[in-house]
Amino acid sequence: MHIEPFQICVSDVEIADLRRRLRDSRWASATPSGPWQQGTDTTWLRELVKYWADSFDWRAAERGLNQQPQFMANVNGQRVHFVHQRGVGPRPYPVVVTHGWPGSFFEFRELADRLRDPAAFGADPNDAFDVVIPSLPGFAFSPAPAAAGTSAFQVADLWASLMRGLGYQRFGAQGGDLGAGVSVVLASRHSQVVDGIHLNFLPTSYEPAIDAADSPLTIPEQNYLREKGEWAALEGGYAHMHATRPQTLAASLNDSPAGLAAWIGEKFRAWSDCDGVIEGRFSKDELLTNLSLYWYTQSIGTAIQMYWENRLQPLRFTPGQRVLPPVSFAHFPKEINHPPREWLERVFNIAQWTDMPRGGHFAAMEEPELLAADIRSFFRRFRH
Template identity: 35%
Template sequence: MSVTTGSAAIRPFTIPVVPERELQDLRARIAATRWPERETVADQSQGVQLATVQELARYWADEYDWRRCEARLGALPNFVTEIDGLDIHFIHVRSKHENALPLIVCHGWPGSVIEQLKLIEPLTDPTAHGGTAADAFHVVIPSMPGYGFSGKPATPGWGPARIARAYPELMRRLGYQRFVAQGGDWGALVVDLMAADEPDGLLGIHTNMPGVVPPEIDKLFQGDITGAGNALASLPPGLSQEELRTCEQLDFFWKHVAYALMMATRPQTLTGLMDSPVGLAAFMLDHDAASLDLISRSFAGEAVGLTRDDVLDNITHFWLTRTAISAARLYAENTVPFFAVKGVSIPVAVSVFPDELYQAPKSWTEQAYPRLVHYNRLDEGGHFAAWEQPRLLTRELRDGFRAMR
C-alpha cells in the first residue's frame, strides 16, 4: 500500500500560546483531585504510589511553569505537512555543517517531540558538544499521528506500518534524497518497519528497542499474560544464559502490560484521562517498572536522569493538546508484534540500555539484523534514552551511523 501524498506543501507552524485560563483550569482540576487511600504494600507492585503522585500534583499546581516549555518549543523551527490526508507536525533543525546527514527521530508512547529535544543541539552542532563536523546531522522530529500538534485520525488505519510509509515521504518533501532513522518505543517499530520496506533513500536505522525476539518465543510470552501457560517452562532448548535472562525480562514485561492492553482493546473507555490531569499523569507514569522507579525518585527529591520538569513538560503537553485518547488509539491500530524480528536487511545500529524493557542479546540481534554495523551495551539508561541519557544516545548515534554516511 502506498502513501497518498495530496498537497506536498510544507507549512510553517507556530506553537500556540496557551490561554492563561486553560492553565488556571489545569491547576484548579489538580487541586480538586479526589485521592484514593494509600497502597497496602510498601513497594510499587500495586502501581504508582500515592506519595509520588501527590508530590507530582503539588509541584504541578504550585511550582511548575508551562511557559518555559512553551517558549522552548516555540524557539525551534516547527512545520506541518499533510500526508495521506492527515497533518503531520514536525520540528526541523538543519546543521550549519555542509555534509550533515539527515536524520528522522521517532518517538513513542507516552512520549512526544519533547522527549527528543535534548538531542537537537548535540546532533546539529557537534563541534560545540564534544564532536566533530563529520558527526553532524540535520534533525527532523515528527509528532506521531494523534500526538501533540499532529492531526488526530478520524478513521481507522493509522498504525505503525502506515506511519513507517509516511515518514520517508516527509523526508522526500524536505529534499533529503539520503537519510537515516532512529527510534525507541513505538518509534523502534516504525523504523524497523521502515527498514523492512526499504524506501528509496533510507541508508539505515538506529534503534534502542530492537525487534530481535525469535517469533516462536515472542508468541509464547504474548500468549501467557496471566502466567497460566508457564511460558518460561516451554522455551526451546539450547538457549544461552544471556538469552534465558532476556526471556525472563520478556516474561515480566508481558505480565505487567495492563496499560497497553487497555489502550489496545478499549481506548475510548479511558475518557477519564481527558478529564482528570492527575489521572492522566498516574497513567502515563506507569509505563515500565524501571522508568517508574526513576521518576518516583525524581519526585522524592533525588537528582536522576529525568527532572520533575522533564516529566511534567510531557504530561502537560498531552493535557493541553487533548491527545490522551487519540494517542492511545495507536495501540488499537497496531497489528505488528512489538519485539519480534521484522525482516530488516539494510544496515542497523543497536544500543542496549540496561533498564530497557529487555536487553537484546547480541546473538539474536545478529540474526535479526544481518547487516548489523554497531552493537553496544551501555552501563546506564533505560527506556526513554533520548530523554534520560541524551549524551550517551548522542554518542551512540554518532558511532552507529558513522559507517552509513
C-alpha cells in the same frame, strides 16, 4: 507537500482550567502497602499535582518548546507536526527520529542539539545531522488519523513521504519504544531510501520466523523470551489495556490531570535508570512539560490508540525475510527488555552493537551524550 511554520499557543483559559482541575482532585484512599508497591505512590503524586497547579510555569515551557523550529505538513492527507533542525557542519546527514509512548517530541531536545551541532559539545562538526522529529499521528499536535488502521506500517510510509518532501533522497532513522517499530518498518519497506536504522529498543511485537530444525533457539534467546513473558505478566497491564480497551481508559485520563500524571509518571520511574527516585533523572518541570503536551492537546486517547493498531499489525517476519539496511542497537541496562544479539540477527544485519554503561527506556532524556555519540558512530559510514 504543503508545509507551514508552527508555534505552540495554549490559551489562558485552558491553563486556568487545568489548575482548577488539579486543585479539585479527588484522591483515592491509601492502601496498606509500601510506596510504589501497587503503582503510583500517592504521596509523590500529591506533591507533583500541587507543583503542577501552583508552581509549574507552562509559559516558560512553551517558550522553550517554541525555540525549536516547528512545522505542520500535509503528508498524503495526514497533517503531521514536526521539528526540523538544520545541522551545523560541512555536510549534515539527514535522520528522522521517532518518539514513543509515554513520550513526545519533547524527549529529544537535548539529543537534537548534540546531533545538529556536535562541535558545540566537543565533537566533530563533520558528524552534524539535519534532525527531523515528527509527532506520531494522534500525539501532541499531530491530529489523529481520520480512519482506522494507522499502525507503525502506515506511519513509516508517512515518514518516507515527509522526508522526500523535505528534499532528502536518502536518510537514516532512529527510534525507541513505538518509534523503534516505525524505524524497523522504514528499513524493511523503504530500503531504497533508508541507509540504516539506529534502535535503542526492540519492539515487543517483533517476531522472527523460527526454524526449529535449522536454527533452534539459543539458551540466551530462551531466557529472553521467558523474561519477556514474566515482565508482560507483572508490568504489562498498561499495554494490554492500551491494545484492547483504549477508549475505556481514555475517558478517565482525558478528564483527570491527576490520573494522567499517575498513569504516565509511574512509567518514568519504572522504566528509567533512576534507582526509584524519579527526580534523580527527570526534573518536575521536564515531567510536567511532557504531561502538559498530552493534556492541552487532549491526545492521550488518540496516542494509546496506536497500541490497538499495532496489535492488529505486528512486526512478524516470514522464513528467510531479512531487513536489508544495516542496523545499530544501543542496549541500555535499565531498558524494559534485553534481547540477545542473535535474536535480532535472525532478521537484521547488525552492523553496530553497544552495551551502554547506564541509562534506561528514555535514553534521549537520560543519557543524551551517550546516545548521540552512538548515533554519530553508526551513521558515519553513510556520509560518503
